[in-house]
Amino acid sequence: MSGAARVRMLSADEVTAYVEPLADVLIDCVEGGAAVSFMLPIARHRAIEFWERAARSLACGERVLLIAEHFDGQVVGTVQLITSFPENQPHRADVSKMLVRRDARRQGVAASLLAAVEEVAREAAKSVLVLDTATGSDAERLYERAGWQRVGEIPNCGFTPEGRLCGTTFFHKLLSPVHVNAELDL
Template sequence: MSGAARVKILSADEVKAYIEPLVDILIDCVEGGAAVSFMLPIARHKAIDFWERAAQNVACGERVLLIADDLDGRVVGTVQLVTSFPENQPHRADVSKMLVRRDARRQGVAASLLAAVEEVAREAAKSVLVLDTETGSDAERLYERAGWQRVGEIPNCGFTPDGRPCGTTFFHKLLSPSDVATTTRLTSAS
């Protein structure tokens, strides 16, 4: 699906317009066992609140939200780039809430989202990216294949949606300063 998935950045208003499919993705992932901050049973209103807060953060310029849709226009994945950090970390961003519908996995959606969010980071002059994921998850292998470096693991850092303790593995990726500088110059010139 890597050629079939279309990735786009959403404005705050677009996030609001996409709340329902984003809620569906979040619920699908949590019900599938993804340790992404929510417990079972996940109430729809909690998922709606989460995405409404995300829209507010997008409007404030604190994060960028991307979605991937398939050829039929169905939203099948999402990821966020958190860009708001203290003034001594203007070059840093966190990749957050990489979510792909279970029926769209292993089709290149996550890889497309990851490549796109890295490009968004370059365009925002971010050279240090950080993320965390459930230890032992398929996502770990995705990040390693994409050149992310494992930093370490915290055992029992969180819980799976059904209440079992799970570890969290942290990764970072240094984007080439020349890539960031070139992208920034090209973006500034437009």
Template sequence: MTDTARVHAPDSFTIRRLGSEEATVRIDALADVLMDCVAGGASVSFMWPLPRDKALGFWRGVAGSVARNERVLLAAEDAAGTIVGTVQLITDMPDNQPHRGEVAKMLVHRSARRQGLALRFLAAVDDAARDAKKSLLVLDTSTGSDAERLYERAGWLRVGVVPNFARMPDGPLCGTTFFYRVL
């Protein structure tokens, strides 16, 4: 059975916080998840084809940001310990916004989708935000995506849509929908 054909039980995932050192050690696995998501059409700031060195560079930057306490990195692992998803909470905000956090780059490998992992990530990021003394969360996602519907079902409040905000990995412009959540 190939990686993309794997099926996981929802309780077979473990979500935990990765520190900077562990993120650096597991950078290849993190890059694999990012590259799979972009290859699958996720509009997450990268174009396809995504060179591996660019994906690795992104995760090196995230690890550095984690080391500086600017963000929290959460990862989901399957029963074999393989990273199948990530989400970040950006906590380093301007002086006039210390109460706010930004949810960024919720990525779930295509082999682990539609099994409740994204909802578990949202609950885990809420907990991380409360631990960081945040009372307001914001995020954005591509308009019309599965992620947009997920955030609505999870109770996030839609602020609005900016048309032609970004490009899909294969080139066309897409709108971006902004959401918030009060904790």
């Protein structure tokens, strides 16, 4: 973990208390050009609604939410692990919404969040992780440095916040093997 921030998991109850600072991170990233499902101008109420939905999903056990905080308590980044999949994919999870404030980038925050979310996945017996990112983004280099494997790219898959078409690159990472139920014939 970087000396600039500490990473920790939030409970569903805590997310409610962190909706405002999480909205600040999301808005900062979208205003900085991050293609993370939102268009400009991003209304604060939309960012808050997003985090309120995430809190409900967390309460149902469908996801895990990590935050990176400066030691003064300011939230500077976040990442989610989506864990709810069909019964034939109990070993899989998706890494989602890796967000780091622009003023906290290049300080190891994203690498710390990624390492922490991978550890949470291992602890949850997840052995296959999947994520996607905007093609050509700095995030691609981060994932490659962390041992993620590029699967492929879909051109013109989404829009940047400014409304330009952009590609999406998919990655996966295999973690330690999961214990397979003896009843399954694999």
